[in-house]
Amino acid sequence: MEHLINSNVREIEISGIRKFFNLVSQYDDVISLTIGQPDFHTPSHVKEAAHNAIDNNKTNYTPNAGLPELRRAAAHFVQHKYGLSYEADSEVIVSIGASQGIDIAFRTILEPGVEVILPGPIYPGYEPLIKLCGATPVYIDTRDTYFKITAKQIEQHLTDKTRCIILPYPSNPTGVAIQEEELIKIATLLKDKDIFILSDEIYSELVFTGKHHSIANYPGMKEKTIVINGVSKSHSMTGWRIGLVFGPEYVMKQMLKVHQYNVSCASSISQYAALEALTEGINDAEVMSIQYKERMEYVHNRLVKMGLDVVKPDGAFYLFPSIQKYGISSFDFAQQLVENAGIAVVPGSAFSPLGEGFVRVSYAYNMETLVEAMDRFENYLTTIS
Ligand SMILES: Cc1ncc(COP(=O)(O)O)c(C=O)c1O
DSSP: OGGGSOHHHHHOOOOHHHHHHHHHTTOSSOEEOOOOSOSSOOOHHHHHHHHHHHHTTOOSOOOTTOOHHHHHHHHHHHHHHHOOOOOTTTSEEEESHHHHHHHHHHHHHOOTTOEEEEEESOOTTSHHHHHHTTOEEEEEEOTTTTTOOOHHHHHHHOOTTEEEEEEOOSOTTTOOOOOHHHHHHHHHHHTTSSOEEEEEOTTTTOBOSSOOOOGGGSTTTGGGEEEEEESTTTTTOGGGOOEEEEOOHHHHHHHHHHHHHHHSSOOHHHHHHHHHHHTTTTTTHHHHHHHHHHHHHHHHHHHHHTTOOOOOOSBTTEEOOBOGGGOSOHHHHHHHHHHHHOEEOEEGGGGOGGGTTBEEEEOOSOHHHHHHHHHHHHHHHHHHO
């Protein structure tokens, strides 16, 4: 009966990151630089808010879109931090992590036959969801533009089928962000076109160079942009599964139906924790961001000294060095690194075919681990070059 399974589902592949984890788990004494989540604990005051929610029996369904006070806090958060303006009652949905927010956004705006533009290399979470909607992903190669999509590249790839463009900045796996000047050009290009933008800003609080800018802020853009955010990375709350979706009312009222029949609502306990994070903990990410920047500078310097080409990130907690000069695939390179040097990094091919020739190094680890890992990396590279 397998042939009766939805063909869109059958065609989706297991993530390349997962395949590599399975391989790495067979080896001992491996320092893993593969993780895609913060190494800090969730702030104590946030955990306490969750305890209180349980003790006070705040354990029922919440409104589908999320607790009104959390939606107000979320709207205030993006207003205060990035100047975005959303109505808490009608333009915010609390999702189950950014992941489910992306899913309900796609299912609201995509359908068979339409195209979605994505800059590659890119986080692997979008393509399968696009394909489940029957839509077609169209990759733009950003390897020659420092992994940043440009207005010119977008213009060259627009067709009458383009329904959505994904702007995933600061980026996983490259850490880069788009500078304001280019964002303005992109906004100018798109403002009069009937095309949605999905702006995944989950790393917005972890920006090292200047401020985070959202495309939704530029003239005419709010009406066509869906902003994805959440507390997973900003407050080290990946396991609490709270994401935030912001968009114009005409989109959100449709998206709420998808969300309602999909999950009813996010966990009430996690929502109370997120409320604390976005109010009393509104600046919690600052301390973490300072540490990520220090680690980024350290690892970036070490990789450069090893002779690797690597774009300096603007945020998040990843570096994406090129390993092209070694003339082997990123999977083989990463596998040999595990076997011969005892370090695990993620092969770039996990981030779309455009990630081939690179590896993702996460620095969401303490300095001691990073120093040891870089020493091992350097020793290994001297043996092969
Ligand atoms: C770019 C990007 N978007 C979305 C997600 C998913 O976030 P969440 O854990 O809140 O679902 C991740 C997780 O790594 C990510 O890197």
